[in-house]
Amino acid sequence: EAGVTQSPTHLIKTRGQQATLRCSPISGHTSVYWYQQALGLGLQFLLWYDEGEERNRGNFPPRFSGRQFPNYSSELNVNALELEDSALYLCASSPTGKVGYTFGSGTRLTVV
């Protein structure tokens, strides 16, 4: 069984640009979660999608947005990039309503 896959592995952007990160959940998983892991700040919850709907959102500005597609894959978009957005972005998936989810290996976003 394939795990959660994220692309790209690394992404380098210039301040002010937009970044798009992608996540494919485990087959059969309908929930996708996005987390930001910045140095010294731990894992911060960004977004939760389930069945194509945004179910919950963390304390991040609106320039962090995303969506979930009919095949349950998901996209995270970060607009107007700031240097502080440099972090490892982790995606996780789970079956709807199930406890404990599986993480991907992450996308390392560097803003210069």
Add this chain to the structure above:
Amino acid sequence: AQSVTQPDIHITVSEGASLELRCNYSYGATPYLFWYVQSPGQGLQLLLKYFSGDTLVQGIKGFEAEFKRSQSSFNLRKPSVHWSDAAEYFCAVGVMNYGGSQGNLIFGKGTKLSVKP
């Protein structure tokens, strides 16, 4: 508000020694609790989880954790540490949303484990 505290930022143990990583949580209801491990540059791997039943939970790689409601704790233990256990360990509490189904997890800031030969 829900929160997780891991009081130890960095712990060093000798190979073969026992290990206990501390985790305290704050949550208004019966929590769903998790321990994850992260190797450098990698995603997080689930070690074990608790959501009901026996308060002593067995996980992968020889780890176990005990839920103590009276102390709001969920400490992770291993009787004999191996060099390959060197990594960062995260405790998390599940926040229930959406009609009682699982929502996002709130993570502690992690404990980095170093293992000396």
